[in-house]
Amino acid sequence: xxxxxxxxxxxxxxxxxxxxxxxxxxxxxxxxxxxxxxxxxxxxxxxxxxxxxxxxxxxxxxxxxxxxxxxxxxxxxxxxxxxxxxxxxxxxxxxxxxxxxxxxxxxxxxxxxxxxxxxxxxxxxxxxxxx
Amino acid sequence: xxxxxxxxxxxxxxxxxxxxxxxxxxxxxxxxxxxxxxxxxxxxxxxxxxxxxxxxxxxxxxxxxxxxxxxxxxxxxxxxxxxxxxxxx
Numbered sequence: 001x002x003x004x005x006x007x008x009x010x011x012x013x014x015x016x017x018x019x020x021x022x023x024x025x026x027x028x029x030x031x032x033x034x035x036x037x038x039x040x041x042x043x044x045x046x047x048x049x050x051x052x053x054x055x056x057x058x059x060x061x062x063x064x065x066x067x068x069x070x071x072x073x074x075x076x077x078x079x080x081x082x083x084x085x086x087x088x089x090x091x092x093x094x095x096x097x098x099x100x101x102x103x104x105x106x107x108x109x110x111x112x113x114x115x116x117x118x119x120x121x122x123x124x125x126x127x128x129x130x131x
Numbered sequence: 132x133x134x135x136x137x138x139x140x141x142x143x144x145x146x147x148x149x150x151x152x153x154x155x156x157x158x159x160x161x162x163x164x165x166x167x168x169x170x171x172x173x174x175x176x177x178x179x180x181x182x183x184x185x186x187x188x189x190x191x192x193x194x195x196x197x198x199x200x201x202x203x204x205x206x207x208x209x210x211x212x213x214x215x216x217x218x219x220x
Contacts, residue, residue, distance in 0.1 A: 010136035013181065017143035020174055024147035027170060028154055033162050036154075040170040044147075051140070051177040058133070058184050069192035070180075073199055077173065080203040084169055087210035092162040094214055 005061040009054050016050025019043050033092050041085040049074055133184070140181050147174050165209045172202030 023046075026039025052070040059067045090111060093102070099112045113119075148171060155167035176195045183191040208218050 006132045009184075010132050013133070013136040013140045013184075016177060017140035020177055021143040021147045024150040024170060024174065027166065028150045033160060033166070036163065037166060040166065040173070044170055044173045048173055048177045048180075051180045055180050055184050059189065063187065067189050067192070069189065069196065073176070073180075073192065073196050076196070076199050076203075077176070080199070081173075084203060084206045084210075087207055087214075088162055088166055088169070091165075091210040091213045092160070095162070096160060 002062075005057065009058050009062075012050050012054035012057065016047045016054065018047075019050060020047030023047060033096075034089065037085055037089060041081050045077060045081045048077055137181055137185050141178070144174055144178050144181070148178075161213065165206060165213075169202060169206045172198060172206075176202075 020043070023040040023043025026043065027036050030036045030039060052074045056067065056070045059065060093109075093111065099109060102109060151167045151171040151174065155164050155171070158164045158167060176198050179191050179195045179198065183189065183195075212218050
C-alpha cells in the first residue's frame with residue numbers, strides 16, 4: 001500500500017515537472033508572442049496542478065491529514081491563468097498589431113471599436129439630428 | 132523514491148526558471164517580458180510546493196498562495212499600464 005502511494009506521488013511530481021519544463025521550453029522556442037503565449041498558459045498550469053495533486057496525496061496518505069490549501073491554490077491559478085493570458089494578448093494587440101494584420105471576423109474586432117458608451121452617445125446624436 | 136522524484140522535479144523546474152529568465156532578458160517586446168515573469172511566478176509556486184513536500188511541512192502553502200495572488204495582480208497591473216498608461220484610473 002505504501003509503495004503504491006509513493007509510486008503515485010512520484011509519478012505526479014515527475015509529470016508536473018515535465019509539463020512545466022515543456023511549457024517554459026515552448027515559451028523559449030516559439031517565433032512570436034501570440035504563439036509563445038500558448039505554451040506556458042496551458043502546460044505550466046498543468047505542471048503546477050500536478051505538483052499540487054502530488055502534495056495533496058502525500059499529506060493525505062503518508063502524513064495522515066487532509067489539507068485544503070492545495071485546492072485553494074489550484075482553483076485560484078486555474079481561474080486567473082486565462083485572465084492573464086487574455087490581458088497579455090489584448091495589450092500586445094493594441095501596442096504591436098494593427099487591425100489589418102488580424103484575421104477577419106463577421107463584425108470586426110470589438111476591442112478596436114469604440115466603447116459602448118461612446119457608441120450609444122453617437123447613436124443618440126445621430127437620432128436627434130434626424131429629428 | 133519520492134526523494135528521487137523531488138530531485139528530478141527541482142532540476143526540471145530550475146531549468147524551466149532559467150529558460151524564463153533567458154526569455155525575460157532577451158524578449159523582443161515588453162509583453163514577452165511580462166509573460167516570462169508571469170510564467171516564472173507559476174514555476175516558483177511549483178518549486179515552493181515541492182519544497183513543502185521535501186521538508187514534510189504544510190507551512191509553505193501560505194507562501195505559495197501569496198505568490199499566486201501577487202503574481203496575478205502584478206501581471207494585470209503591468210498589462211493595464213501598457214493598455215491605458217495608468218494602473219488605477
